[in-house]
Amino acid sequence: MLSKKERAEEDALVEEELQAMGPKGLLGMFSTKGAKKKPKLFLELSKAQQRVQGKNSLVLRQLDGDTMSDKLSTYKKTIRFHILAAHDEAITMVKELRGLRQDVNARDEKGRSALHFACRMGSEAAIATLIKEEGSVDEPDLEMRWTPLHYAVMGKHKYAAKLLLKYAPSPYVTVNRRDKIGTTPLMIAAAEGHASIVRFLLDSSADINDRDTYLISQGMTALHYAALTDQVKSVEVLLEYKAKVEIRTKASGETALELAERLGSHLVSVALFECK
Missing domain, CATH: 1.25.40.20 (Ankyrin repeat-containing domain)
Structure with missing residues (x-):
């Protein structure tokens, strides 16, 4: 279990990295267009709201931790890993994975993995790293059931799509998901x-x-x-x-x-x- 100081430091780091992504933040880049009032991102909620929403989230309930606070701490590490993937920080990602500090297929509350984010942003080194470290090429998200290939296509990233199909266990299945x-x-x-x-x-x-x-x-x-x-x-x-x-x-x-x-x-x- 993390100490209060460690939690505070981790919270500050995640908030700083999300801020660096711009006003929408990384988690808002797939928000619905034309919405009258944009819903708050999960990390913008208060601690109490996160705990309440977390209890109803299948992804968060399955995370390691004895309490919801511990699960939220694990979740924030996942978000930080997703940010690394989106920014193509492959070397740092390898250190996280090889040090057993991160699950390569860890997902956010919408079921998106680091590979989803890397494919959406066209982060080629991150994509290659995640695939090599046994990231799931065909795993869909929970909201729209989009696979990493769907995300790569939506982002206009042909080389990302090529990487996915080159290393997919069954390219025919992947391309027709x-x-x-x-x-x-x-x-x-x-x-x-x-x-x-x-x-x-x-x-x-x-x-x-x-x-x-x-x-x-x-x-x-x-x-x-x-x-x-x-x-x-x-x-x-x-x-x-x-x-x-x-x-x-x-x-x-x-x-x-x-x-x-x-x-x-x-x-x-x-x-x-x-x-x-």
């Missing part, structure tokens, strides 16, 4: 217009005609996602790799072309029409 609503990394890349990543994922055996399960029956493919967000470069790559243009969504029964025409996506409509 679904999130909470059935979205694959390919669908995200297509929707965001990351054409080079779309190409890389397809070259890595991503299922080009896989469907999501949004609202149980949406059934959109990567081509639908590209049409939905007016990403003509993504559409062109998907068509080059022979995406099936005749697939209809299960919810509205639209092809990607019909969806693009309804939304007024002119360039996407032209590309899809010309390939027919």
Whole structure:
């Protein structure tokens, strides 16, 4: 059990490092856009609020420690490790791991590991270190069930994605993992217009005609996602790799072309029409 002085020193260190991340802080970088009132980060809560919230957190309840204060101390060490991963501090991370002061797969209250943060920020040395130290390549977070590959794709980090698939136990499984609503990394890349990543994922055996399960029956493919967000470069790559243009969504029964025409996506409509 830590002494009061040790806890105070650790609290000060974590707060200083979070402050260095800017006004949003590391834990706020995936916050929901457009929220009227941004909820407080866990470490911004009072000690009493942390203890109350911690009792209802599956991740915190599973941490080592006899009391909630001990568990919170362990949690803060995890957050500090996540910050190191996001900042690509690979040497310090190795010292922490080899000294048995940190679990490589320790997660925050949203189920995110250091590898999630490293992939989101494109911290290549940290990613390589975490994988070498047996970090879980396929472990999803608890909120959206995003894997490290989902995070790498959202951050536009192709090399991070390459590292994950190079060392994944089963690259085919990793590249086709679904999130909470059935979205694959390919669908995200297509929707965001990351054409080079779309190409890389397809070259890595991503299922080009896989469907999501949004609202149980949406059934959109990567081509639908590209049409939905007016990403003509993504559409062109998907068509080059022979995406099936005749697939209809299960919810509205639209092809990607019909969806693009309804939304007024002119360039996407032209590309899809010309390939027919």
